Every structure is written in structure tokens, then in C-alpha cells.
Amino acid sequence: MSGAQSVLPLVCAPGYPSARAWLQALQTALPEERVVPLDMLDAAQRAACEVAIVANPQPADLRTLPNLQWVHSVWAGVERLVGDLGGSGLPIVRLVDPQLADTMAEAVLAWTLYLHRDMPRYARQQAARQWLAHDPVHARERTVSLLGLGALGEAAAQRLLGAGFQVCGWSRTRKQLPGVHCHAGAAELPAMLARTDILVCLLPLTPQTQGIVDAQALAGLPAGASLINFARGPIVDDAALRAALDSGHLGHAVLDVFAQEPLPESAWQWTHPAVTVLPHISAPTDRATASAIVAGNIRRWRATGQMPQAVDAARGY
Numbered sequence: 063m064s065g066a067q068s069v070l071p072l073v074c075a076p077g078y079p080s081a082r083a084w085l086q087a088l089q090t091a092l093p094e095e096r097v098v099p100l101d102m103l104d105a106a107q108r109a110a111c112e113v114a115i116v117a118n119p120q121p122a123d124l125r126t127l128p129n130l131q132w133v134h135s136v137w138a139g140v141e142r143l144v145g146d147l148g149g150s151g152l153p154i155v156r157l158v159d160p161q162l163a164d165t166m167a168e169a170v171l172a173w174t175l176y177l178h179r180d181m182p183r184y185a186r187q188q189a190a191r192q193w194l195a196h197d198p199v200h201a202r203e204r205t206v207s208l209l210g211l212g213a214l215g216e217a218a219a220q221r222l223l224g225a226g227f228q229v230c231g232w233s234r235t236r237k238q239l240p241g242v243h244c245h246a247g248a249a250e251l252p253a254m255l256a257r258t259d260i261l262v263c264l265l266p267l268t269p270q271t272q273g274i275v276d277a278q279a280l281a282g283l284p285a286g287a288s289l290i291n292f293a294r295g296p297i298v299d300d301a302a303l304r305a306a307l308d309s310g311h312l313g314h315a316v317l318d319v320f321a322q323e324p325l326p327e328s329a330w331q332w333t334h335p336a337v338t339v340l341p342h343i344s345a346p347t348d349r350a351t352a353s354a355i356v357a358g359n360i361r362r363w364r365a366t367g368q369m370p371q372a373v374d375a376a377r378g379y
Contacts, residue, residue, distance in 0.1 A: 066361065069077060070095040070360070071127065073119035080349075081117070084136060087349040088115060089355035100126070113294050113363065115356060121146045130370055132234065132358050133141070137347060138162055138214075139294065141267040145377050151170050153372035155359065166345035167217035169292060170262055171225060173208055173316045173344075177260055177288045178227075201226035207254050209275070210264035210293065211237045211244065212379075214345070218264065230254050234251050235269070255282040267294035269377030277302035280312060288314045290346040295320040307336045318344040 072088065074081045078157045081099065089097045097115070100123055102109075112131045114124065124130060124147070132153040135143055147154060176182075187194055206222050207230040208215045215231060216239060222229045223241045231239060232254050236246040245254040255261070261283060265271045275289070276299040289312060293296050300321060306312040315369060317331060318340040331337045359370045373379055 068302055068367075069103060069111070070097045071100045071103055071108075071111055071114045072097055073100045073114050073116045073123050073133075075118040076120065077124060078117055083117075083349060084117065084353075088351040088356065089354035091350075094359065096358075104373070107130055112285065113360060115142065116142070118142055119146075121150075124152070126360055132372065134370075136349075136352055136356060139266065141294065141378055143280050144181070144373060144375055148375040153166075153274060154375075156371045156373055157347065157352055159348065159355055160213075161348045161351040163213045163217035165348070166214045166264070166292065168265075169222040169344040170208075170218040171221040171314060173290050174222065174227070174260055174262065175225070176338075177290070177314060178204055179317065181335070183305065186335070192201045202228065204228065204259045205230060205257050206260045206262060207258040208242075208262050208264055209231065210266070211239065211242075212264070212266070214264045218262065230258065231358075233283075245286055253277060257286070259286055262290045263297055265292040265293045265297055266379040273295050273299045275303070277305065280306040284313065285311055286313045288312065290316045290317070290318075292318050295323070304330060304334070307334060312336070318342055345370075 070092065072081065072085055075331055085097055085099065107126050107248060109129055111127045112129055114127060114130060115136060116117050116133045117136050124133065130152065132155060134155045136157055138155055138157045138159070143154055178201065179198065183196065205228040206238055208218055209232050211219070211231040211233040212244060219229050219231060219239055219242050229241065230243040230245065231237065232245045233245065237244050245251065265274070274297055280302055289298070289303070303312070307315060314336050316338045320331070323342055325331060325339065331339050363369050
């Protein structure tokens with residue numbers, strides 16, 4: 063590590079529409095640095111860069127920074143970055159922002175309540191001009207299960223418990239959370255699914271989690287159960303999901319993430335009566351709080367040489 067640098071590159075995907083907003087937020091958080099787009103740097107400045115802030119960069123762009131020691135992503139999800147850079151040995155630091163966890167927990171509670179209070183059914187009745195009340199189910203009689211008990215899952219569990227739901231959680235390794243019925247490993251997943259009324263997916267996308275919500279997992283849910291996917295599209299087997307919805311085994315799916323985004327106009331999810339489509343809005347990154355966290359990590363590294371915890375390339379997060 064060397065002394066403080068005057069230039070800090072922001073390396074984004076080509077045409078990234080929020081690049082200017084990120085530059086402004088990062089510059090405000092790092093007044094002692096000059097935060098600039100990569101294409102503003104000459105060869106000497108690029109050679110002097112030891113750290114870069116990134117938003118889904120092209121690997122070829124990062125290779126123009128020959129002395130790069132690590133990169134800091136402005137997002138929590140880094141599966142594409144790990145896929146692109148995992149074999150390079152370049153340390154990747156992902157965003158860990160308490161505000162993101164709080165925003166996600168709010169979304170989990172909101173859309174859980176949407177399903178819990180039968181809002182899709184009442185929307186259908188409104189379209190049919192049908193005035194018909196249904197007996198409500200108490201939250202204490204409903205089990206909500208979280209796939210993923212990291213920072214997002216823990217925050218969501220607390221919100222759900224506060225609303226009175228029975229809460230289960232599943233993680234790759236054993237977790238202990240107060241009030242949560244915790245399950246771990248592939249062997250314990252079926253038992254959790256069997257008692258689940260609403261399944262909420264918050265897992266990172268890794269080779270191990272891709273397609274984990276498959277036909278077998280969906281069949282393991284009780285008839286009439288619902289799904290919320292706030293993680294990544296490929297975690298859910300799309301064909302299996304459609305079959306479970308078509309058969310009526312799955313009552314409803316709230317989908318905020320898809321294998322292809324934006325969701326193509328021809329996609330079946332748009333018109334399926336048992337699907338609510340959201341445009342990847344469950345937990346948008348707060349640029350101000352995220353920039354403050356990135357700034358703190360870089361400032362600490364400049365002063366002490368201590369790099370934040372990097373992503374485990376083997377695990378993918």
C-alpha cells in the first residue's frame with residue numbers, strides 16, 4: 063500500500079445510467095480524493111491506481127489498471143463480478159450496508175402482508191366487480207420461511223417476528239437467531255419447506271444456490287403456499303415455477319428478480335394471474351449511505367493498510 067492518491071477511478075458497465083449520480087455521491091463522501099470515470103485517466107494515472115470502485119465493470123477495463131490491489135463494489139450482489147474476476151485472484155469487497163438490510167426487511171414485511179391478507183384475491187374480485195369477504199388468518203397461524211440468513215435474512219426475520227408471524231430460516235451453515243426456527247444444510251431443507259406458508263428467497267446467487275428452488279422444492283411446499291423472490295432470478299427454476307403455478311399447487315408468486323432484466327415483454331410472468339411482477343425494486347441501494355461505507359473502507363485502508371473482508375470466491379459472497 064502506498065500513500066494517499068489524488069485520483070480514484072469509478073469503473074462501471076458501459077452505458078450505466080447511474081454513473082454520474084454515483085460519481086457525485088462518492089465524491090461527496092470522499093472529498094480528499096478525486097473520484098473520476100476510468101476513461102478520464104491517462105496511462106500514468108492508471109498505473110498509480112491501487113484500488114477502484116466498481117459497478118459491474120468490464121474485466122478488460124480493470125486490466126488497464128496494472129497495479130490494482132483490490133476493488134470495492136457499490137452493490138451487495140457480486141455474483142457477476144465474482145464470475146468475471148474470480149480466477150484473477152483480485153480481492154473483491156462487496157457492499158455491506160445496514161440501510162440496505164433495513165430496506166429489504168421492510169419490503170419482505172410489506173409483500174408478506176400482501177400475501178397474508180389475500181390482496182391478490184381481492185384484486186381479482188375487484189376486476190370482476192365481486193363483493194365477497196373472506197375470513198382472515200392470524201399472523202401467528204402463518205409460517206414465513208426465509209431462504210438465506212445473512213444480514214438481509216436476519217433483518218427480515220426481526221420484522222416478521224415483530225408482526226407476529228412464525229418464522230423459519232435456512233442457511234448453508236448453522237445459525238442461531240432468537241425466535242427463529244433455524245435449519246441448515248440440504249438435509250434440513252425439506253422439513254422447513256413442509257411447514258412453510260410463504261417462502262421468501264434472499265440467497266446470494268452461487269453455483270450451489272442456482273436452481274435451488276426447483277420442482278422438488280416447490281412440490282415440498284404445502285398446497286396453496288406462496289413464494290417471494292427478492293434474491294436473483296436463476297435461484298428459482300423458471301419452468302418449475304410456472305408448472306407449480308399453473309397446477310394451482312403454488313398459490314401466488316411475487317417476483318422482483320428475473321434471469322433476464324428488464325423482463326421481456328413476451329415473458330409469461332407479465333400476464334400470469336398468480337404472479338405479481340416487480341421491477342427489481344425490493345431493496346435499491348441508497349447511494350448516500352453506500353458511498354459513506356465505501357469511503358470509510360477506502361479511507362481506513364489508506365491510513366492503516368487494512369483491507370475490508372473480501373468475497374470468498376469459492377462461495378461467491
